[in-house]
Amino acid sequence: MDFSKLPVLIVLASVAVAWAQTVTAQNQEVGNRACAGCHAEIYRKYSATGMARSSGRIGDGSFRESFEQATFSDPGSGADYRVTATSEGHLLEFSKSSSGVQGQRLLEWFLGSGSLGRSYVFSLDGFLFQSPVSYYSADAKWGVSPGYERKQTVDLTRTVETACLQCHASRLQPIAGTQNRFGSVPFLQGGVSCERCHGPGKNHVARMTARSKTEPGEIVNPAKLDSARRDSVCAQCHLTGAARVATARSKSQTYRPGDLLSSYLAVFVWSNAGSSELTATSHYEKLRQSACKKASGDRLWCGSCHDPHDQPSVASRVEYFRNRCLACHESLACKGPQEARRKVENDCVGCHMPNRQTRAVEHVAFTDHSIPRRQASPSAPIANRSLVSFWNTEADLRDLALAYAVVAPTEPGVRPQALALLQKAETRAPEDVAVLAQLAQFHDKMGQEDKALALYQRILRIDPAHVAAATNLGIYYMKRGRPQEAISLWRNVLTRNPGFTSARMNLAVALYHSGEMGAAESTIRKALEYDPDLDLARKLLAEIQATRR
Numbered sequence: 001m002d003f004s005k006l007p008v009l010i011v012l013a014s015v016a017v018a019w020a021q022t023v024t025a026q027n028q029e030v031g032n033r034a035c036a037g038c039h040a041e042i043y044r045k046y047s048a049t050g051m052a053r054s055s056g057r058i059g060d061g062s063f064r065e066s067f068e069q070a071t072f073s074d075p076g077s078g079a080d081y082r083v084t085a086t087s088e089g090h091l092l093e094f095s096k097s098s099s100g101v102q103g104q105r106l107l108e109w110f111l112g113s114g115s116l117g118r119s120y121v122f123s124l125d126g127f128l129f130q131s132p133v134s135y136y137s138a139d140a141k142w143g144v145s146p147g148y149e150r151k152q153t154v155d156l157t158r159t160v161e162t163a164c165l166q167c168h169a170s171r172l173q174p175i176a177g178t179q180n181r182f183g184s185v186p187f188l189q190g191g192v193s194c195e196r197c198h199g200p201g202k203n204h205v206a207r208m209t210a211r212s213k214t215e216p217g218e219i220v221n222p223a224k225l226d227s228a229r230r231d232s233v234c235a236q237c238h239l240t241g242a243a244r245v246a247t248a249r250s251k252s253q254t255y256r257p258g259d260l261l262s263s264y265l266a267v268f269v270w271s272n273a274g275s276s277e278l279t280a281t282s283h284y285e286k287l288r289q290s291a292c293k294k295a296s297g298d299r300l301w302c303g304s305c306h307d308p309h310d311q312p313s314v315a316s317r318v319e320y321f322r323n324r325c326l327a328c329h330e331s332l333a334c335k336g337p338q339e340a341r342r343k344v345e346n347d348c349v350g351c352h353m354p355n356r357q358t359r360a361v362e363h364v365a366f367t368d369h370s371i372p373r374r375q376a377s378p379s380a381p382i383a384n385r386s387l388v389s390f391w392n393t394e395a396d397l398r399d400l401a402l403a404y405a406v407v408a409p410t411e412p413g414v415r416p417q418a419l420a421l422l423q424k425a426e427t428r429a430p431e432d433v434a435v436l437a438q439l440a441q442f443h444d445k446m447g448q449e450d451k452a453l454a455l456y457q458r459i460l461r462i463d464p465a466h467v468a469a470a471t472n473l474g475i476y477y478m479k480r481g482r483p484q485e486a487i488s489l490w491r492n493v494l495t496r497n498p499g500f501t502s503a504r505m506n507l508a509v510a511l512y513h514s515g516e517m518g519a520a521e522s523t524i525r526k527a528l529e530y531d532p533d534l535d536l537a538r539k540l541l542a543e544i545q546a547t548r549r
């Protein structure tokens with residue numbers, strides 16, 4: 001390999017749809033324990049649910065993984081993995097006999113209650129990354145994480161971004177200006193906190209403690225909200241759609257229970273999506289397709305069948321859910337098999353809400369919330385579909401443009417429309433970074449480099465922390481013979497995510513071309529710390545060492 005001919009790598013910008021809670025909202029949050037004294041029964045029941053236990057430090061809670069099947073080989077990456085329990089956390093060891101690569105990471109945090117499985121998080125220099133290895137409860141064994149099945153290397157550089165923790169943890173402690181750096185404790189409340197559904201509780205606790213008021217006040221009871229605000233509470237985390245887009249308003253204000261989620265998060269679905277495929281978080285979309293929901297309207301919601309504070313036990317679940325059905329249906333309404341109609345103790349959901357295997361998601365089965373008469377066979381994907389707002393409201397042009405841009409990589413048919421909408425959105429809001437970043441990417445793909453370059457420069461004037469814009473702009477500077485500017489951009493990017501391999505390798509190449517051999521060498525060493533299975537880096541390191549000798 002000839003280092004001096006090595007081109008810089010191309011990294012594509014992507015829209016961040018994360019809508020992190022602002023610090024002001026969080027200052028008003030007090031955590032679950034503060035509610036326990038007065039709402040002891042709810043606190044006790046809720047603490048046992050999957051939602052309450054959906055994240056934490058390894059060792060917290062009662063769930064324990066089995067380590068009997070904790071050693072395995074992954075054919076994709078050619079790596080052998082082993083996980084062992086230690087007092088600090090779970091130790092993940094990896095090795096590849098083919099290349100001699102080996103190393104370890106300490107998994108300190110988990111995501112997922114373990115009812116289906118668990119994913120893990122480790123930190124390097126305060127930055128959080130996803131573990132390539134997860135635990136699957138059904139088989140009590142360890143395996144590569146969802147999304148890592150086709151990896152050809154040991155990938156240790158997938159960031160844990162705010163969006164991922166936003167659904168699984170509460171009172172997050174992200175460090176501004178970085179992609180994946182968090183406080184030494186990344187979240188102050190494991191799982192979904194009381195306050196994610198009830199709003200910040202500081203004032204409620206203070207008033208109730210002082211008994212200055214007999215009315216509860218200043219705490220949200222979702223059941224007392226209008227239907228759109230009530231449904232917003234669960235939709236925060238249980239509605240994915242085809243595209244989720246953080247609205248312009250979400251930059252300055254944060255959703256709180258009691259608000260309309262649609263003001264902060266625009267969710268789009270395919271208008272003629274007749275496909276019966278499920279995604280892990282699609283309960284909302286499915287429920288809306290059900291005859292029950294269509295006929296009952298706002299009366300039917302998640303809370304009609306689920307007690308948000310409690311999960312029915314395995315022994316009582318058939319009866320528990322049947323009673324939910326019978327709140328609206330007489331058992332005689334079932335036109336199904338004779339025995340189904342005769343028996344009152346029958347399992348309505350066993351026939352009408354079966355578990356189905358989802359596509360590649362968490363390797364497990366989910367319950368069909370479209371409540372069909374009979375199980376349908378999956379239908380083929382449909383051509384010529386279009387995106388519409390899930391909320392039955394007029395879609396904002398800017399949000400729709402971003403939604404099309406989000407799906408464009410996998411839906412070539414919508415690309416012209418995405419571009420046209422983005423251009424319109426840009427004339428209306430020339431300072432909208434999310435729009436500019438997508439537009440730049442389109443120009444890049446069409447080979448209009450000057451336009452893309454100008455857009456990236458504009459983005460960085462508005463938001464100097466924009467990682468994708470800085471990375472891509474660096475590439476243009478290199479191509480135009482401005483390595484010093486590229487170097488400073490990439491150095492900056494790496495303070496925001498030091499595990500960003502493409503930026504790190506680009507930096508090494510640029511330093512090499514500028515004759516800064518020592519700096520190039522240490523940059524590659526750093527790349528290998530974060531990303532040990534990086535063949536290219538090892539080869540370059542050898543070459544650089546040979547040159548310097």
Ligand code: HEC
Nearest residue numbers: 030034035038194195198201204205208209216219220221
């Ligand atoms: C010092 C005692 C106290 C503490 C601490 C407390 N509450 Fe309450 N809460 C009450 C009382 C009293 C009521 C009114 C009577 C009732 O509904 O139980 C109430 C009512 C509520 C209601 C119903 C409001 C309504 O309009 O229907 C919710 C929801 C609630 N609390 C949530 C919380 C949450 C969440 C926390 C922790 C952040 C919390 N409470 C902490 C005493 C307390």
Ligand code: HEC
Nearest residue numbers: 049050051054112113167168192196234236237302306308
């Ligand atoms: C802050 C995000 C968030 C909110 C808000 C939220 N959920 Fe969840 N929910 C989750 C996550 C994450 C899981 C998966 C928990 C696990 O097993 O790790 C989950 C799991 C569940 C489950 C499966 C049983 C369980 O407890 O694990 C039900 C049922 C459920 N949620 C219903 C609701 C309802 C009803 C609402 C609204 C009243 C709601 N959720 C609001 C994130 C959320």
Ligand code: HEC
Nearest residue numbers: 111112113114115116117118119163164167237238280281
């Ligand atoms: C939009 C909200 C959302 C985001 C973002 C999200 N999850 Fe989840 N996750 C859920 C919900 C809801 C469930 C419960 C599955 C279901 O829908 O029944 C879940 C389930 C899981 C489970 C299985 C938990 C169990 O029941 O044992 C794991 C593990 C998991 N998620 C990991 C992750 C990781 C890792 C990320 C980030 C890379 C992530 N999730 C991002 C909402 C989310």
Ligand code: HEC
Nearest residue numbers: 032035039042043046192193194197221222223303308309
């Ligand atoms: C996933 C969302 C969610 C979480 C998390 C949650 N709640 Fe609730 N809570 C609700 C909903 C929805 C209602 C309204 C239930 C109804 O009346 O149908 C409610 C009602 C209440 C009420 C008043 C009615 C009652 O049942 O007494 C209190 C008090 C309360 N919650 C306290 C808490 C506390 C304390 C926690 C944490 C330990 C908590 N909640 C966690 C969604 C949630």
Ligand code: HEC
Nearest residue numbers: 291292295296299300304324325328348349352371372373
């Ligand atoms: C809030 C009220 C409500 C609840 C709760 C409810 N349903 Fe329904 N459901 C309806 C209405 C209204 C219809 C339409 C009229 C009808 O067919 O009875 C319907 C229709 C149906 C249908 C016919 C579907 C079709 O394609 O024609 C089935 C099957 C069904 N419900 C099963 C269930 C089961 C099983 C449960 C419990 C898990 C349940 N429903 C809970 C209100 C409800």
Ligand code: HEC
Nearest residue numbers: 234238283284287301302304305317321324349353366367
């Ligand atoms: C008509 C009744 C009904 C309604 C309404 C309903 N669910 Fe469910 N849900 C169920 C049943 C039944 C299960 C399976 C529970 C079990 O197997 O123990 C379930 C399971 C779940 C699970 C666990 C994962 C899975 O898919 O098995 C989640 C998460 C969930 N529901 C979320 C929601 C959300 C969010 C809403 C509102 C959009 C909602 N549900 C509305 C009946 C309902």
Ligand code: HEC
Nearest residue numbers: 322325329331333334335336337340346347348351373374
């Ligand atoms: C053994 C499986 C089975 C069980 C258990 C079952 N059903 Fe059904 N149900 C069916 C089938 C199959 C149909 C469709 C019949 C058809 O399409 O002609 C049906 C039809 C229905 C319908 C639509 C009736 C109409 O108007 O055409 C409703 C509503 C319904 N069931 C509700 C329930 C409820 C509520 C329960 C629990 C008390 C229940 N079912 C238990 C299999 C079952």
